[in-house]
Amino acid sequence: MSCISMQLDEFWDWQVTSAFYVGVHLINAHIEKKTGNHYRSHESVKNAINPYSKLSLAKLSEEQYNAYNKLQWLSRRSRYLCKEKEGDFSTGANFTYDKHFDRALGYLNELIIFMNTEHKIGIEAFNIHCLEAKKKEYQHFVHKEKDKAVA
Numbered sequence: 432m433s434c435i436s437m438q439l440d441e442f443w444d445w446q447v448t449s450a451f452y453v454g455v456h457l458i459n460a461h462i463e464k465k466t467g468n469h470y471r472s473h474e475s476v477k478n479a480i481n482p483y484s485k486l487s488l489a490k491l492s493e494e495q496y497n498a499y500n501k502l503q504w505l506s507r508r509s510r511y512l513c514k515e516k517e518g519d520f521s522t523g524a525n526f527t528y529d530k531h532f533d534r535a536l537g538y539l540n541e542l543i544i545f546m547n548t549e550h551k552i553g554i555e556a557f558n559i560h561c562l563e564a565k566k567k568e569y570q571h572f573v574h575k576e577k578d579k580a581v582a
Contacts, residue, residue: 443509443527443528443529443531443532444509444510444526444527445509446532446535447505447506447508447509447527447531447532447535448506448509448510450502450505450506450532450535450536450538450539451502451503451505451506451535451539452506453539454499454502454503454538454539454542455473455476457542457543457546458476458480458491458499458542459476460546460550460552461480461489461491461545461546461549461550462476462479462480462488462489464550465488465489466479466488466489468488473503477499477500480495480496480499481496482496491545492545494541495541495542495545498537498538498539498541498542499538499542501534501538502535502538502539502542505531505534505535505538506535508525508527508531509527509531512525512526513525529561529562529563529564530563532561532563532564533561533563533564533566533567536559536561536564536569536572537567537569539571539572540569540570540571540572543570543571544570544571554571555571556570556571556572556573557571557572557573558573558574558575559572559573559574559575560574560575560576561574562574
């Protein structure tokens with residue numbers, strides 16, 4: 432199994448944001464495969480994957496839909512220093528730490544599992560350096576000690 436190494440152990444805000452945009456591309460690929468459509472706004476993507484709407488053309492399960500939404504809000508929190516709760520745009524000292532990146536990895540891991548299962552795309556595991564992630568076992572993210580992360 433080949434792995435891509437991530438050696439960053441700071442800039443957690445950008446790592447969370449990057450995780451979200453990987454999720455965006457995965458979900459957009461899912462929507463395109465299911466419907467042939469390409470959506471340009473986050474709102475139209477959410478409508479297309481919403482498991483509660485009869486009009487959704489590329490529904491996800493409730494769990495996958497929630498993972499996508501939570502990943503989006505972690506990204507917003509990271510970029511704009513706003514509260515993590517959806518709809519709360521007040522700002523404050525809401526800095527991003529490795530625990531937030533770990534949450535983002537969990538949500539992204541769920542979306543990758545979905546895409547591998549649903550569309551057979553075969554995304555392999557990534558080596559990461561995040562002490563919070565060391566506590567968990569993700570199918571698509573493997574914690575490597577910093578000095579071992581160099582490929």
